[in-house]
Amino acid sequence: MQLNIESVKTPDRERLHSLLIGATDQIAGTGANILEPRLRWDGQPILLADANLHPVLISFEPEHSEVALLNGLRGIEQLHNALPWINQVYESLQQQQQPPKLVVIAKEFPPGATAVLGLCPGLSLYRYHLLTVNGEIALWLEHLELTPATLPAQESAPQKDAAALPQQASNDILPPLSEAEAAYFQQL
Amino acid sequence: MVSQLNPAWQRKSAASSRLAEISARFPDATQAATQGKNDVCRAIPFLLDTPEQHWITDELSHILTERGHPCTLCPPGEAHRIEHSSGEVQTGTTSAGNEYCLLAVPCPVTLLKSGIDHVVLLVPASLDGIRTAYQRIKLFSQHGTPEIGIVLVGPRDQHAAWRYFRKLAVATLRYLDVPLLNLGFLPEQIGPGQDAEASHRHNFLARISERLLHSGFYSTLTITRP
Numbered sequence: 001m002q003l004n005i006e007s008v009k010t011p012d013r014e015r016l017h018s019l020l021i022g023a024t025d026q027i028a029g030t031g032a033n034i035l036e037p038r039l040r041w042d043g044q045p046i047l048l049a050d051a052n053l054h055p056v057l058i059s060f061e062p063e064h065s066e067v068a069l070l071n072g073l074r075g076i077e078q079l080h081n082a083l084p085w086i087n088q089v090y091e092s093l094q095q096q097q098q099p100p101k102l103v104v105i106a107k108e109f110p111p112g113a114t115a116v117l118g119l120c121p122g123l124s125l126y127r128y129h130l131l132t133v134n135g136e137i138a139l140w141l142e143h144l145e146l147t148p149a150t151l152p153a154q155e156s157a158p159q160k161d162a163a164a165l166p167q168q169a170s171n172d173i174l175p176p177l178s179e180a181e182a183a184y185f186q187q188l
Numbered sequence: 189m190v191s192q193l194n195p196a197w198q199r200k201s202a203a204s205s206r207l208a209e210i211s212a213r214f215p216d217a218t219q220a221a222t223q224g225k226n227d228v229c230r231a232i233p234f235l236l237d238t239p240e241q242h243w244i245t246d247e248l249s250h251i252l253t254e255r256g257h258p259c260t261l262c263p264p265g266e267a268h269r270i271e272h273s274s275g276e277v278q279t280g281t282t283s284a285g286n287e288y289c290l291l292a293v294p295c296p297v298t299l300l301k302s303g304i305d306h307v308v309l310l311v312p313a314s315l316d317g318i319r320t321a322y323q324r325i326k327l328f329s330q331h332g333t334p335e336i337g338i339v340l341v342g343p344r345d346q347h348a349a350w351r352y353f354r355k356l357a358v359a360t361l362r363y364l365d366v367p368l369l370n371l372g373f374l375p376e377q378i379g380p381g382q383d384a385e386a387s388h389r390h391n392f393l394a395r396i397s398e399r400l401l402h403s404g405f406y407s408t409l410t411i412t413r414p
Binding site for chain 2: 080081083084085088099173174175176177178180181184185187188
């Protein structure tokens with residue numbers, strides 16, 4: 001059988017959304033369940049629970065990868081902050097306390113995007129390609145890996161849990177202690 | 189001999205200047221009324237040290253409901269503003285709604301944005317834990333200090349809980365002029381999912397809920413639901 005493969009022009013957001021819904025197993029593994037969009041998130045991402053009931057947020061944009069990445073980061077922070085409520089809304093999560101994972105899907109990522117992967121173990125980037133195979137529309141998802149240039153930096157840097165990032169960020173904005181305060185908190 | 193409480197153990201009275209600071213954070217009091225459905229409820233924000241601590245708010249929510257005070261958990265993004273009446277924050281028994289709403293928030297900035305005037309800090313019983321709690325209170329004090337209640341999490345016993353609380357409360361009073369309210373503690377033996385300790389855990393959480401109710405420790409918030 002002869003395969004006739006052609007590329008397709010950039011789809012609109014709804015089209016891409018429906019194609020991604022059909023590819024959740026590929027993105028989040030077999031057994032992933034789509035969580036009904038009962039909550040409004042910035043960028044209208046797709047929310048899944050993987051086979052381990054781990055929440056997975058898929059942020060996507062047909063064209064603008066930066067928007068997808070930023071919306072995804074914002075969404076993951078909202079998800080992190082509202083996890084108790086999320087557990088109430090989505091009983092299928094069964095009160096899991098797992099930190100959410102973020103998957104960002106776009107047509108092309110800007111230079112340096114893979115370096116972000118080295119800093120966020122809970123983040124996955126996929127580049128999508130839309131093709132027609134013998135007249136049928138097909139979605140090809142290409143998983144972006146860490147480049148060799150970013151690997152050594154990652155190995156030398158301390159590992160950070162994605163779930164700890166918002167917490168770390170929240171501690172970063174805390175005011176410093178004065179000398180007197182620091183001395184006071186040296187011991188009980 | 190007349191016993192006198194150290195000011196560190198007393199609740200700070202709601203000063204009108206502080207209330208004015210809080211009011212100023214809400215530019216348009218009519219805005220929320222134009223969006224979706226508004227519910228006025230008694231909100232108790234909890235600032236978690238780690239997201240894993242949310243089992244505490246989950247169980248407190250159940251206990252408050254059991255005790256005849258309907259209570260739900262609410263995502264912080266929904267709490268838009270404090271509902272004022274005649275320029276005064278409604279606390280105690282003067283609130284419009286009877287429903288309680290617990291907000292479990294891991295990030296202090298989220299609470300600053302919400303403009304709440306009461307907050308419960310869940311503080312790990314360790315030197316690092318109370319140091320971080322102190323820094324969080326310092327951050328709040330730079331933006332109009334809310335009423336702050338403390339729950340110590342994980343001390344060995346009541347005596348240890350008292351030592352940690354005293355260390356923190358003396359510092360906030362000495363350096364920030366912020367008094368703290370001691371709402372109780374959850375000893376190290378109890379935690380989520382330990383069925384054998386369920387009644388023990390329930391007792392400690394019930395004590396905390398009693399103190400919250402008794403002291404009228406809540407903000408009256410308008411919750412906008414889509």
